[in-house]
Amino acid sequence: MSLSLSISTRAPRVTRSEVPGGALARRLLRSRAVAALASPHPVDRYLELVHPMWAVDEVRARVVRVQRETEGPEPVTTLALEPTSTWQGFRAGQFVQVGVEIDGARRTRCFSISSSEADGHEALTITVRAHEEGLVSKYLATRAEPGLVLHLSQAQGGFTLPEQLPDRLLMISGGSGITPLMSMLRTLVDRGYDGRITFLHYTQGPETAIFRDELRVLARRENVDVVVVHTRHGGSRFTPQALAELAPDHLATATYACGPAGMIESVREVYGDSDLLRVEYFKTSTLQPADPDAAEGSVSFTRAGASAANTGATLLEQAEALGLTPEYGCRMGICFSCTSRKTEGAVRNVVTGATSALPDEDIQICVSQPVGDCVVDL
Amino acid sequence: MSENKTLTPEQLEAFGAEMDAIRQRLVDELGEEDATYIRNVVKAQRTLEVAGRALFYVPPAWPLAVAALSVSKILDNMEIGHNVMHGQYDWMGDPGLNSKMYEWDNVCPSEQWKYSHNYIHHTYTNILGKDRDIGYGVLRMDEDQKWRPYYLGNPVYATLLMIFFEWGVMMHDLEVERIVAGERTWADTKHLHKGMIRKIRNQTLKDYLLFPALTGPFFVPTLVGNATANLVRNIWAFNIIFCGHFPTGVATFSEEEAEDESRGHWYFRQLLGSANITGGKLFHVMTGNLSHQIEHHLFPDLPARRYPQIAAEVREICERYGLDYNTGPLHRQLGSVARKIVRLALPDRLGRRLPTPPGLGRLPFVSRSQDASRVSPDRAAA
Numbered sequence A: 001m002s003l004s005l006s007i008s009t010r011a012p013r014v015t016r017s018e019v020p021g022g023a024l025a026r027r028l029l030r031s032r033a034v035a036a037l038a039s040p041h042p043v044d045r046y047l048e049l050v051h052p053m054w055a056v057d058e059v060r061a062r063v064v065r066v067q068r069e070t071e072g073p074e075p076v077t078t079l080a081l082e083p084t085s086t087w088q089g090f091r092a093g094q095f096v097q098v099g100v101e102i103d104g105a106r107r108t109r110c111f112s113i114s115s116s117e118a119d120g121h122e123a124l125t126i127t128v129r130a131h132e133e134g135l136v137s138k139y140l141a142t143r144a145e146p147g148l149v150l151h152l153s154q155a156q157g158g159f160t161l162p163e164q165l166p167d168r169l170l171m172i173s174g175g176s177g178i179t180p181l182m183s184m185l186r187t188l189v190d191r192g193y194d195g196r197i198t199f200l201h202y203t204q205g206p207e208t209a210i211f212r213d214e215l216r217v218l219a220r221r222e223n224v225d226v227v228v229v230h231t232r233h234g235g236s237r238f239t240p241q242a243l244a245e246l247a248p249d250h251l252a253t254a255t256y257a258c259g260p261a262g263m264i265e266s267v268r269e270v271y272g273d274s275d276l277l278r279v280e281y282f283k284t285s286t287l288q289p290a291d292p293d294a295a296e297g298s299v300s301f302t303r304a305g306a307s308a309a310n311t312g313a314t315l316l317e318q319a320e321a322l323g324l325t326p327e328y329g330c331r332m333g334i335c336f337s338c339t340s341r342k343t344e345g346a347v348r349n350v351v352t353g354a355t356s357a358l359p360d361e362d363i364q365i366c367v368s369q370p371v372g373d374c375v376v377d378l
Numbered sequence B: 001m002s003e004n005k006t007l008t009p010e011q012l013e014a015f016g017a018e019m020d021a022i023r024q025r026l027v028d029e030l031g032e033e034d035a036t037y038i039r040n041v042v043k044a045q046r047t048l049e050v051a052g053r054a055l056f057y058v059p060p061a062w063p064l065a066v067a068a069l070s071v072s073k074i075l076d077n078m079e080i081g082h083n084v085m086h087g088q089y090d091w092m093g094d095p096g097l098n099s100k101m102y103e104w105d106n107v108c109p110s111e112q113w114k115y116s117h118n119y120i121h122h123t124y125t126n127i128l129g130k131d132r133d134i135g136y137g138v139l140r141m142d143e144d145q146k147w148r149p150y151y152l153g154n155p156v157y158a159t160l161l162m163i164f165f166e167w168g169v170m171m172h173d174l175e176v177e178r179i180v181a182g183e184r185t186w187a188d189t190k191h192l193h194k195g196m197i198r199k200i201r202n203q204t205l206k207d208y209l210l211f212p213a214l215t216g217p218f219f220v221p222t223l224v225g226n227a228t229a230n231l232v233r234n235i236w237a238f239n240i241i242f243c244g245h246f247p248t249g250v251a252t253f254s255e256e257e258a259e260d261e262s263r264g265h266w267y268f269r270q271l272l273g274s275a276n277i278t279g280g281k282l283f284h285v286m287t288g289n290l291s292h293q294i295e296h297h298l299f300p301d302l303p304a305r306r307y308p309q310i311a312a313e314v315r316e317i318c319e320r321y322g323l324d325y326n327t328g329p330l331h332r333q334l335g336s337v338a339r340k341i342v343r344l345a346l347p348d349r350l351g352r353r354l355p356t357p358p359g360l361g362r363l364p365f366v367s368r369s370q371d372a373s374r375v376s377p378d379r380a381a382a
Helices: A002-008 A022-029 A032-038 A043-050 A135-143 A175-190 A212-219 A240-246 A261-271 A315-321 B009-029 B032-055 B059-085 B110-123 B149-163 B165-174 B176-180 B186-214 B216-245 B263-272 B281-286 B290-298 B304-320 B330-343 B377-381
Strands: A059-070 A076-083 A095-102 A105-112 A124-129 A149-152 A168-174 A196-203 A224-230 A254-259 A277-281 A298-301 A306-309 A339-349 A361-364 A368-377 B276-278 B327-329
Touching (some): A043 B032, A076 A135, A076 A149, A095 A124, A095 A135, A105 A124, A124 A135, A124 A175, A175 A196, A175 A212, A175 A254, A175 A277, A196 A212, A196 A240, A212 A224, A240 A261, A254 A261, A298 A315, A306 A315, A315 A339, A315 A368, B009 B263, B009 B290, B009 B304, B059 B110, B059 B281, B110 B165, B110 B186, B149 B165, B149 B216, B149 B330, B165 B216, B176 B186, B186 B216, B276 B290, B276 B330, B281 B290, B281 B304, B290 B304
Parallel strands (some): A168 A254, A196 A224, A254 A277
Antiparallel strands (some): A059 A076, A095 A105, A095 A149, A298 A306, A339 A361, A339 A368
C-alpha cells in the first residue's frame, strides 16, 4: 500500500508534446535563417501561439498531475510536470525557477526539484508548501490543476551529488528543505546505490510532514536509516549532540544539509570548514518591512559593492549620493530608463504609495524609496 | 490673447490630484483583462503577419497579402510596440511584453527610440528647445521656431518624412540638423551607429531579400509588396502621430515655463500639448490608442486600452477647470495639421493671410508669454 503510494509520487513518464517533425525540424527552427525571418521577434513568440508547449529556446512545463501531500493551513502539494523538449534535465538537488501567471502577471520563484534524476529528461516534480505570505507557493499548492502551463528556467544550483559517490552519505533536512534531499535519496535508490545513507529530517509534527509513507518504505532498505524528529512533539531541534549520537562518524562523512537558514548555521558550526559538508538554504526574506514614513535600515547596491544607511530618499538619489551613476531619464516614473532589479527588501512607490516586498522584482528606482533594508542589483 | 486660460497654483494642485486619483484607480485595476487584451492583439498581429507572408505565394491575392502585412506592421509598431516599450505591460513580468526587451518591426532600434520618445518627448512634451518631436529637427511646426528660407520646403519635407517615416524615426537621435549647424559632430553619434546598422540589416534582410527569395518566381512582387506594407505603415503612423501634437490649438511651452514645474503643471502641460482624434473602436486600436493622445500623455505607462475608458472622465475634469480638450475627427485634425505645415512654411506676415477655415476660430498667432499657464485663444474658442 505505502509502496504503491511512493511510486505514484514519482514523476510520470509521458509522451511530450513538442514541435512536430522531430530533431530536424527543431534544428531548422533554431537556425539563423529562421531567426532572421522571425526578426525582430524570437521564434518562440510565434510557436507559443500555435501550441503552448512548442518552444525551441524557452522552457515551459505542463502540470500533468497534482497530488496533495499534507492538508492544514499550509498544505503541501507535489506537481508532476511535463517539460518542453528544450528542458535539458537536472541533477538531484538542483532547483528550478517557476513562473506562473496570477491575475495577468507572471510571478517567478525558485523551487527544488523533488523527483528522481533517474526519471530522465521527460519529467520532473516539484513539491510546494503553501506559505501563508507566499503568493506563488499558495497558488501552486492550492490552485494548480492539470493542464496549467508554467514557465521554467533550466535546472540551476550546485547542491548536487558528486560524480564519484562515496560509500557513506549523511543527509540532514529541516521542513521544506527535505525536497532536494528527497530527490537525491530517490535517485540513489533508483540507481542501486549500495553505500550507507543516514537520512535525518526535522519537521514540526506528523501532520505537516511530507513523504512520510515513502520514507517509511525506504527505511526498510538495509542501507538506509531514516530518522524523523518531530520538534513540536518533544523532539529537540538540531543539536550537535544528537547528530553525534545518530551518526558518530559524521565528521568523516559526506554530508548534505538543506533547511532554514538558522538550522544550516548550526550544522555549519559542527563541520567548521570541512569540505565534506554541502549546504543549501532557502532564501527567505529576513528583511522586515519597516514603517514607510521612517527612514530605517540600510540600502545596498550589490554590483557596486556600496551600502549606506537609508536616508528615505528615492533609490536613485541614494545611489547617486553614494557615487553611483545609474541610468535614468524622466526621474518621475514614466520613462522606465532606470528600471533595476531589487533583490531583497521592500520599496514604496512615491507616486502611487504602493509598497512592494517581492524578492527579485524590477522596480523604477527614480520613484521607489526603500522601506527598511533594501538590496538592489546596481 | 484676451482669453488666456490660467490656473492658480492651488487649482493646478487640485487638477493634478484628480489626475493622480485616476491613475491610482487604473493601477489598482490592472490585471487579467489587460493581459488577455494585449495577448489577443499580439495573436492577431502575428496571425496577420504569417498570413500576409504566405499569401505572396498566391499572386492574385497580392493586394490581400499587402493589406494583411500592412495591418500587421501597424499593430506591431503602434498598439504593441509603442505601448509595450512605454512599459505599459512591464507589470505582467512577461519577457515578450517587457519594455526592456521588446524590439519592433521598424528600422529604429527600440533602445534609441525609448530614449528620445519615452524620456525626451514625454518628459519635456512641447517645450520648445527641449522636445525634439516639435518638427523633428526638420520641420517648422511652431510659430516660435524662427522662420528661415529653408522652411519654404516645409510641405516637401513633411511629405518626404511621411513616406520614409521609419527612417526618419531612426535618424531622429542622430540630430542631423545640429550636425549641419555645427553644434554636434558625426563622432558624437558614434554610439548609435552599431545599433542602427544591426537593425537596418535585420529589417532589410527579411523584407527585401529572404521573404522575396522564399517565394521564388514571385521575388519581385513579394519585394514590392513588403515595401508597400512598410510604406502604408509609414504613412499611417506619420498621420496619426502628427495629429497628436500639431493640430491648431495645441500649446507649446518655453523652457522657463516648465522650470521646476509641479506635478499638477506637468499634467496641465501634457493636456494642453496633446490632441485626440475621434473614431470607432477599430480605429482606436489601429492607432495604438494614440487617438487618445491626451490620455496617453497624462498616463504614458498605463495600458493604452484604458485610455478610451477614462476619456469622458478626463474631459469632464478639464471642463470643470475651464481647460480645452482638443479633439476632432481625423479629417479635421489632419486638415488642421496640413494647413499648419503650409502656413509655417511662409514667413509669419504672409502665412497670416491664409484663409481661416470655418469652425476653427482665429488662427493661433500667439507669441508665447512667459505666463506659465496660458491657452491660445482659438483653443478657448474651439
